[in-house]
Amino acid sequence: MSEPPGNTPEYSVSEIAGALKRTVETAFGQVRVRGELSGFKRHASGHWYGTLKDDRACIDLVMFKGSAATLVFRPEDGLEVIAIGKLTTFPGRSKYQIIVDRMEPAGVGALLAQIEARRLKLAAEGLFDPARKRALPFIPQVIGVVTSPTGAVIRDILHRLADRFPRHVLVWPVAVQGETAAAQVAAAVRGFNAIAGGGRVPRPDLIIVARGGGSIEDLAAFNEEIVVRAVADSVIPVISAVGHETDTTLVDFASDWRAPTPTAAAERAVPVRAELTAAVAMAAARLDRAMARLVDLRRERAAATARRLPAPRTLLALPTQRADELSDRLPRGLRTTAAHWRTRAERAGAALRPAMLGARRDRAAAALHTAGLRLDRAARGLVARDAAQLAARAARLRPLLLTTTTARARARVDQAGRLLASLGPDQVLARGYALVFAADGTLVASADRARTQSRLTIRFADGETLATPGNAGPKPIKAPPPQGSLF
Structure with a gap:
């Protein structure tokens, strides 16, 4: 027989879970918990999940999307933080957890240690190597500015550029603080680099990444790895102007030039046009004076050289006299030369008698006949010799040709006989x-x-x-x- 039920009340699992949930939330309410982050990750929904632990215990934590948007730093495993939220339970898994409303690093030292570890990692990859840094253009035609469009930074930069050297400025508006700030700044730097030259939107020759001053938590976006890599990979030279002169971020190490303030970045981006105009005018004046001095010096040298030269009439007196003398001697020389050649022609004509020409012709004909006879004999000798050589060669080749021809004919007859036998009616x-x-x-x-x-x-x-x-x-x-x- 079964024992009768006692006085212990009976509960369902949901009733027990609900009672535990109300008890925990009522007993504790909002709490501040200090511990080390572990397994901290972001879900596709935008919510954050992880564990908060110390050397003896751990507790699950949940940070919903709205609360995560207020984070001023990027949570990472191993970072010691202070989580502020409500302690509750999760009946679906019989667990207790803390729903975090706010989270902050457990002291500046922990955040600095995190930044220093990241700096050493990126430096080991060569992202801060001085050899990677590019020279800034002297007078950029277009300047891209990555900053908040509503802050005082952009107004200071535009005002300083207008005072020094007005340029075409493209502003890429981004959030400079909060959870999405790092991704927006990195996307802006990569977006400026992706602009094609010669398009409707001009490609910047220089990029300024700027933000006003703030605490280390406020500047956390500019210490993120995604921003540092985007600045290091930029083909366009980058000036970093984040915070005040005493503030230092990892972007400062990766940029091509670090400005202590946004105003200093604008001053470094362009020279002072008035100073350039004055310098050009001064250089032009110096060039004019130098050219005037050079012309005067060359004129004085030319005058001194001219004084040392003799008068033109004196220089031409002797050549003129020689020309007159030669002009007088020329007709006499021509007449003498003509008479000399006339005499030689008459002597040569007297020697050309018909009898002498006939004798020379007969000698030439005899020599030609003798040469023809010699040539004919030589040709007949060559022909006879070649004929004898051909006859001897034919006598040597005739048996070989007959044997080869007979063998080929016999092979063709045998082949025809075999074909006839295979095609005959008897077969x-x-x-x-x-x-x-x-x-x-x-x-x-x-x-x-x-x-x-x-x-x-x-x-x-x-x-x-x-x-x-x-x-x-x-x-x-x-x-x-x-x-x-x-x-």
């Missing part, structure tokens, strides 16, 4: 075929014609047989001697 009959002839000796090629014949002769490979169409059987006849080739 066909030997394979089981037969030829049917009518009484008049013509070949019967169809069954209709065979039925009209009174007698048929069937030829096999080994002889012939008579046959009568109808039921009469064939009568063997004496086989004639084998027939030769039909071809």
